Amino acid sequence: MIFGWTGRILHIDMTTQKIEVETPDLEAYTRYIGGKGMGGRYLRPMAHLPWDHPDMVVSIFSGPLCGTISPTSGRAHLVSKSPLTGLTGDSSVGGKFATRLKQAGWDGMVIKGRCSHPVGIEIRDSRIEFRDATDLWGMDTGEVHRRLSPGRASLAAVGPAAENGVKYGSMVVDRHFVAGRSGLGTCLANKNIKYLRVDGTGRCTVKTPEKLKRARENILRLTAASPVLMGRFGFTCLGTGAVFDLMDNRRMMPTDNFRRTRFEPASQLNAAGYAKQYAPKKHGCLGCHILCKKIGQQNGRAVTLPEFETMSHFTALIGCMDTDLVIKANEICNRYGMDTISAASTLACRREILGMDYTSKAVLSLLEDIALQRGEGKDLGLGAAAYARKMGRPETAMAVKGMELPAYDPRGAYGMALGYALSTRGGCHLRAYPISHEIFRKPVATDRFSFSGKARIIKIAEDLNTMVDCLTACKFIFFAAGLEEYAQAFEAVTGIETSAQDLLKKGEAIYYNERIINALNGFDASDDDLPARFFTEPGSGGHKIMIPPINREEFLSARKKYYTIRGLDSNGLPLEEKAKALGLVWKKP
Numbered sequence: 001m002i003f004g005w006t007g008r009i010l011h012i013d014m015t016t017q018k019i020e021v022e023t024p025d026l027e028a029y030t031r032y033i034g035g036k037g038m039g040g041r042y043l044r045p046m047a048h049l050p051w052d053h054p055d056m057v058v059s060i061f062s063g064p065l066c067g068t069i070s071p072t073s074g075r076a077h078l079v080s081k082s083p084l085t086g087l088t089g090d091s092s093v094g095g096k097f098a099t100r101l102k103q104a105g106w107d108g109m110v111i112k113g114r115c116s117h118p119v120g121i122e123i124r125d126s127r128i129e130f131r132d133a134t135d136l137w138g139m140d141t142g143e144v145h146r147r148l149s150p151g152r153a154s155l156a157a158v159g160p161a162a163e164n165g166v167k168y169g170s171m172v173v174d175r176h177f178v179a180g181r182s183g184l185g186t187c188l189a190n191k192n193i194k195y196l197r198v199d200g201t202g203r204c205t206v207k208t209p210e211k212l213k214r215a216r217e218n219i220l221r222l223t224a225a226s227p228v229l230m231g232r233f234g235f236t237c238l239g240t241g242a243v244f245d246l247m248d249n250r251r252m253m254p255t256d257n258f259r260r261t262r263f264e265p266a267s268q269l270n271a272a273g274y275a276k277q278y279a280p281k282k283h284g285c286l287g288c289h290i291l292c293k294k295i296g297q298q299n300g301r302a303v304t305l306p307e308f309e310t311m312s313h314f315t316a317l318i319g320c321m322d323t324d325l326v327i328k329a330n331e332i333c334n335r336y337g338m339d340t341i342s343a344a345s346t347l348a349c350r351r352e353i354l355g356m357d358y359t360s361k362a363v364l365s366l367l368e369d370i371a372l373q374r375g376e377g378k379d380l381g382l383g384a385a386a387y388a389r390k391m392g393r394p395e396t397a398m399a400v401k402g403m404e405l406p407a408y409d410p411r412g413a414y415g416m417a418l419g420y421a422l423s424t425r426g427g428c429h430l431r432a433y434p435i436s437h438e439i440f441r442k443p444v445a446t447d448r449f450s451f452s453g454k455a456r457i458i459k460i461a462e463d464l465n466t467m468v469d470c471l472t473a474c475k476f477i478f479f480a481a482g483l484e485e486y487a488q489a490f491e492a493v494t495g496i497e498t499s500a501q502d503l504l505k506k507g508e509a510i511y512y513n514e515r516i517i518n519a520l521n522g523f524d525a526s527d528d529d530l531p532a533r534f535f536t537e538p539g540s541g542g543h544k545i546m547i548p549p550i551n552r553e554e555f556l557s558a559r560k561k562y563y564t565i566r567g568l569d570s571n572g573l574p575l576e577e578k579a580k581a582l583g584l585v586w587k588k589p
Contacts, residue, residue: 039079
């Protein structure tokens, strides 16, 4: 008997509307674990196909801890090829989708093909139904949720942005949770999937419940002692917006499309201000005790308060000073289903190219144009890199490998600079999350203005965060707990003797697989780079903090060290012998 996993994976062919049930052996589960690992398993054979090819798969997986009392383990992970970047694309999302899928008896689903008309997929335990969704096509995600009234079930939907081919279309889960990055909502819409509704009545099996209870208590104790998570000014009280003041104080808040790193009105736009104005209540993923999501009130109706990235990019990055604009922009992006980071970054790129400041009205109008693909919105929906190239100003796109950068200026944290450049999904802070040790100073502090030791730190952190995305836990809890505690939880749930090092090794293989997928699509060292601006222009200093340009020679030296440590050649490509040592197959084309 398998513990932790259900032992069943649902395969759906949208072209024929047929389903198959896969029952992998234990070796497959222990190798790929779940979440991002399992998604990569099914993406690799399709790596050569365009993102919109009917045979391209979209995978959604839970992890082995999902549905148990293991803290923050209820996230789902989507994997496919990104329409925005052409890279391996993935996105983690909260809510209750993963838990309900697991309770329905499925570890995950792998979807291929394309239906001839819009459909919804409804899963109730072993019953799978395809519902005609033609009447829902064109509706925003909020209206879909109101129409379907899912109740206990979890509902994931795409909006008009994905339907209309916006390259950064998202999938919205349970109204408040978004799989935003990589454009995977657009991948679902390309298959004519409007929504997924999932419910289940089963229970998740645990090998040693008492041992899991002890592991849970260890994690909860560490969490309770973390000011970042549970303190008065931490995530539980202020949400991820708690980071806003910190980025301002460290002089690394991306401002005016990353031309500056200080936004003078920032102190008036912080999370405490939102809390005072919108009186939010705590909300979070099913089974989470941190509850970092904040639902406020505006004119008698509930509004989802923005995450840190949205707060920062819809103010400092585009030169606006209106918290009400941020609320409305966040709402439009969520309703229409598109990534707030990519949307704001593309608007910032446009502002620099045209030399025109925004009014709040203009921002909201442009967001609607993007989602509905009207006029100028058709070009803006391509993302910042493609838009800037089309405008003849490619240097204004603050993106890596086609993905727009989030709200941490790399000139203020050199580990972040390296992490952005090397990320397998493009400009992403979550692959290695060096902000943890460079800014939060957890688990140990490092010099944020030095590349010393960062190559090895980034490699280890990538392996660790890969495993977090395979267990489908929340990255935030790792500000307090570690892989040691989660190895104990994994062992208790599955009955498989496991150490933190065992999990790290599996994470290394899964991450290396992503490097192979990207190499098969023509990506190499020339793509592992930052926009030139960061090497030539200083940031905005102050309070005895200097933000100089990044030294390019030191950056390239650190990147070279990373290639050696990761087991890549001098051009950033996988090595056959390293792949073999990790149980993977790779031959350079």
